[in-house]
Every structure is written in structure tokens, then in C-alpha cells.
Amino acid sequence: MKDMFFLVMMMCVLIGKGQAPGGLSIVYDSDSPREVFGAILLRQAYAKQTTFVDKKSKLATHPTITFMIDSIHLAPEAYAVKKNGDTIAVKGGDATGVMYGATDLADRISLGENISAFEGAPYLKKRGIKFNIPLDARTPSYDDRGDAAQHAISTVWEFDFWQNFIENMARYRYNVLSLWIPHPFPSMVKIPEYPDVALDNVCVYTGKIRPDTRREWDDPRDDIQNPANLRIIKQLSIDEKIAFWKKVFSYAADLGIEIHLYTWNVFVYGAEGKHGITWEQDNPITIDYVRQSVKQFLLTYPNVKAIGLTAGEHIDRDIAPEYGIENWLYMTYGKGIMDAKAQMPSLDVRIIFRQHHTKMEYIRKAFEGYDGPFETEFKYSRSRMFSSVVPPFFDKIYRADVEQNHMLCWMNVRNDDCYVLRWGDPVYAADYIKNIPYDVTAGFIMGGDGYVYGKDFASKHPDAVGQYEMDKHWYYFMIWGRASYDPDLPANFYINQLSLRFPEIDASALYHTWRNTAAINSWVNKLHFGPNDYEFCFEGSFRGHPETREQQFVSINDAIAMDVMPEQSVISIAEYANDPSLKGITPFDVADSIDAAADQLLNGMNTIPAGGSTALSETLGDFHAWARLGRYYAAKFRGATWTALLRKTGKEEYRGKAIASLRQALNEWTQYAAIAGGKYKPQTLARQGRLDYYAAIKEVENDIEIAKQAKQGEPVALRKSNKLWEIKSLYY
Secondary structure, eight states: OHHHHHHHHHHHHOOOOOOOTTOOEEEEOTTOHHHHHHHHHHHHHHTSOOEEEETTTOOOOSSEEEEEEOTTTSOTTOEEEEEETTEEEEEESSHHHHHHHHHHHHHHHHTTOOOOEEEEOOSSSOEEEEEEOOOBTTBOOSOOOSHHHHHHHHHTTOHHHHHHHHHHHHHHTOOEEEEEOSOOGGGTOOOTTSTTOOOOSEEEEOSOOOTTOOTTOOSGGGOTTOGGGEEEEEOOOHHHHHHHHHHHHHHHHHTTOEEEEEEEESOOTTTTTSTTOOSOTTOHHHHHHHHHHHHHHHHHOTTEEEEEEEEEESOOTTSOGGGOHHHHHIIIIIHHHHHHHHHOTTOOOEEEEEOTTSOHHHHHHHTTTOOSOEEEEEEEEEEBTTSOSSOOHHHHHTHHHHHHTTOOEEEEEEBOSOSSSOOOOHHHHHHHHHHSOGGGEEEEEEEOSSOOOSBOOSBOSTTTTTOBHHHHTHHHHHHHHHHHHOTTOOHHHHHHHHHHHOTTSOHHHHHHHHTHHHHHHHHHHHHSOOSSGGGOBTTTTEEOOTTTOOOEEOOHHHHHHOOOOTTSSBOOHHHHHHOTTOOSBOHHHHHHHHHHHHHHHHHHHHHSOOTTOHHHHHHHHHHHHHHHHHHHHHHHHHHHHHHHHHHHHOOHHHHHHHHHHHHHHHHHHHHHHHHHHHHBOOEEETTTEEEOTTTTHHHHHHHHHHHHHOOTTSOOOOSSOOOGGGSOOSOO
């Protein structure tokens, strides 16, 4: 509350220019942080000195905005705003609904709209962000080998970062912040039974992160627990760390945002070797240690609302059934949660058991003794939310299990495509949200495994360096938050948001231009679909290895061998070359669609003036990069298809067409490298490898040589099928 009241006091003394003749009174509940936040946003919108009046004082004498809760007529998080004379009533089904109504009203005031009546209600009840959180070199997140994670270790210990992040989440109507990390407990709690585990200070790794460094850091060369390999960047006692996270979690709760913690298993980062704790699943000390850690975590942070569990990815599947991973998770997390509830009955926390690496039948059997609320989770688009608005995997793999067990499922919506370039298409997002199976969905969480949205460390423009990534990618975050709250918002809503951000330009032109980023990414993924993050780096045209991260450029041979995203009516390059009479969307059709979107981006980039805005100039520069990257893929796909046809038929005319297309691809990539490389520094990505725009030029040139040397009879076949439901595996 202190931070809120400080902001209120600051707002009360600011004097701006606005239109509120006679002054404006906002009647709000000073004990409700959400109402306070809404009042602040309204004050900013009016840009005029405002009298804040507590409901208890009843001293408002000027034109008045009144906040009130009406849980009888309005659902939770819903709102209704109505103007009657000089009074505007902002009603919410709860305090969050009032806050959302106030933010809506603030936008309309900023736009100069005549206020009459409007309302809103949530479509998806839970709308979240997935955030892989690198707390410390000694307690890393899922994969901290990338530059983004290494830079973010310091950032996640700054309250200003979380204040900005959480306030933007509230503005964009997210209500869940899920934090993902294999084993956070040594950096976040004290465990009485294991006193030596808690870690003071925040450290970064000073050793060299090699291309073959494993994400588990289990190579002796990569000892992340050895003080000789560490540098302290923040001096904090464990008590100070706990106070910090209590403050962050409390601030999130103040603005209507739940905290969820997701872990991978079995990991004991920071605790291994202490008190007999090891990584082995059948070690009773480790089992008790994790159980006590979970208990203390919930007792320390009682406003955490969910614990998400992963049956992997560091497990022994051949171990005795008693210690099988599902049973292990019950013995540790299940019992730890029940222990905490026994000591603190007011705890309101549920388990979210991921489908990843397990099956529903194993989960239900292991947790028969668990007495709390229980939900599940599924990687809805695998790692590529920007592939299709109708991904087939949930219906094919998991829906029947979810329905038969009467269990709600969280849709994990993964973005492991666009880390650097700005994406923005509200229509794509709305269609995607509306196609999520509403009847069995608990909510959705959006984010990536290969990138941490901390501060911008890659931009070269001095005004962009150090800005929060959520501010750089504000349009992307705003779109998915607002579309998941109301997927039927009209185009004019988003145009108005762009107008508020960039008042000097034609916001409608910007809106329609920006939409083409989604078309490029989606068409590329439909034809060249790598289900897992390491299988394709869209922004760099390469792929990594799941363990070694050995980097390989995606050549035209790879394009020929890669399967499409299933159920999209798209014909793969290999299938088309083997039978050009197949009915569907051909590789040439895909290339044409990509080029059409790229042309729209180039046209918009050339007609929208950047003016003096760094943010707009950087955005338009991204459009240029998107367009050249799209045209590269279009030309590459044509060249790969002509090469595949040559190999099948032996017709030399196809070689000339392949070489011409691939020369065009080289030209487009060279331009892309100049644009993107002029804007952004090279960086190491956690899951795929090194993103270096200029370094790939030689590889792009080699595609031409592949076409020149191609011979009839060389293989034209898919490397593997992407119909994951046909693969018998614990993973799928």
C-alpha cells in the first residue's frame, strides 16, 4: 500500500493541461489498491489537477467519477460505466472490474471521446504470462545459456522492473504471472530442517558458456556452485530476498494478479551436496528436502495460488515404481502442499500438473491421496503460437483425457519465434483465442522458454538500450491481454491504442501494416514447422540440438526434409515434389502469401513517417527487417521446391529456376542482415544458438551451390512426421 499511496500523493500535486472545468473528483476506496490504481490512471488521462476523495469523506462537490462494486449484477472482473449528468459511475463485479473499467474510461478520456455508457466482461477467466525466471547462477531457470537470461539475473531483483511489469499486466488485463524455474527454493526461502541450503547474495556465472554447455550445468567444466566461478552482483541476505519477493507478490495481488510457480524435476540446484541432498529420485533425504521446501515456500508466500509440476526433464524412467516421477512428485509437492495447508488452513492453492513427459492416467493414480484442487496443462501450439490460429495438437493428443477426467486444462501458449522483432496482429490473436477449447480451458499462459523479457540489451539505438522489453513489445503484450479478455474488440480499439502511443501518424495505416508480421511468421511456420523450440530459429534461419545446442543453418535440404504443421491444408515441399497434383496449399502458394505480406510491410514502412519518435522509428525499422526476412523465406522455399522437383524429374529447367530463386534469397538475406544487424547486436539464444545476421550470409550462399550440384535421384523425403499424436512416446 505504501507504493500506491506514494503514487496517489504524487498525482495529487501534479498540474497539467486538460478539460475538466471546475475540477474533477474521483470517489474511490483508499483501502483498495486496484481502485487507487484506477484513480491514478484517470488523473493521468485528464492531465489536470484532480481532487481525490475517499468514499468515507463524502466531500466531493465537483463533477464526479464514482467507483463502486456491484457483485449482484456484474461478474468478477466485469464492469459497467455510465454517465449521468456530471457524474460517471464506474461499477465493477469486484475491485478488479472497477480497475478495468477505470482504465477503459481513462483511454476514452485521453482520446477525447464523449462518454455515455460502455461495459466489459472477461472471455477467458485466467489470462497469464509465462516468465522463465533466472534468479541466480546457482538457481538457474530452465535454460540460462542465452544472453537474455544472463542479463536478466540482475533485472529480476529490481523492484522497479516488477512494478512496471505488473502495472502493465494490469493495464493489459492479465491476471496471472507464472514464474518458471526448476528449483527456486534456495534463493527464496529458509528451511528450518535444512538451514545450510538458503543462499545469500545474487551471483552470476563468470565461466565461459560454450556451445556444448548443457542446460543442466552438469558438466564438471560448468560448476555453477563453485565460488571460483561466481561473481556477486547484489549483496542480499536470504531475509532480504524473502522481503523482496513478498513485496513483489503483494504488489501483484494488489493489482488482481495471481502468482503461479512452475518447476521442472528432479533438480536440486543450490542444495546438492548439503545435508546428503542429491539429484537421485530414490534418495529419501532429497524427497524430504523438497517436501519441506514446498511447505516453507507456501507458508512464506501465502498469496501464491498455484504450483505447476513437470514430470521431467531430469528423471530416471527405469527406477523402481515406488519412486517413479509421478509418485515422486506426490511425495514431495503433493505432500508438501498438504503440510502447508494443515499448518495454514487459509491457503488457497491448486496443483497444475503438466501433460509434458507424462500421461493423465499416471498423474491421477499417483495423486489419489491429494485432497486439493487439481488442474492440468498442455503446450497448445507446441513452441510456436505464431504458426496457426487452429493448432491441432490438443484435440488430437489430450482433449479426450481431459474430458474423461472432468479436469480443466491450462493452455501453455509458447512464443519461441519472435524474440527480437516486434509482432502485432490483433485479428490473429482474437481468432487464436476464440479457437481455444473454451469448455475445458482453465486459462492460458503466454511466453517462451528460450528468452527472458527483462531489459533490452541487444538494441544499438542509445535511446532503446536498457528499456524494459515489455515496453519495447508493448503492442504484442497489449494485444494478447486485451484479446483474451475480449476477443471481439473492434479494429478501431487497437487503432485508438496506436493513436495514443503515436499521435503524430495515421494509426489506421500503422495498424494494417503491422498485421502483416503475423502472416509472414504464420506462413513460414505452416510450411516449415519445428514443434520444439530448438528445431527452428525463425529470426536466424537455423536450428539447434536439444542437448548440445550444436547449431545448424536451415539449408534448402532441411527445408525439403521438414514436415508442415499438420491439419493446415499445406503440402510439404517433399510431398509436392513427389506428386505435384496433390490438392492443397502448395509451397509456391505459401511463398506468394509471404511475399504479399512483405510487400504490405514495405509499403507501410515507406509511407508512415517516423517523425522524431525513437519508438516509432525502431518499429518501422523492424517492419523493414520483417519484410526482407519474409522475402528471403519466400525465395528460399521456391528455390528448395524447384531443387526437389529437379531431383525427382531431372529436368534442367528447374535448376535454373532454383538458382534464380536462391540468388534472390541471398539478396534478401543480405538486406535483412544489414537492417537487423544495423539495429541489433548478435546474441546467443538459449535454445537454438548464435543469432548473428551477417555470419549467416555464407550459409545462404551455399544454398545456391546445393542447387547447382543437385542430381536426379537424390533423396526427396521428410525427415520425420509432425503428426505428434501418431508417435508413441511419453513426451507426446
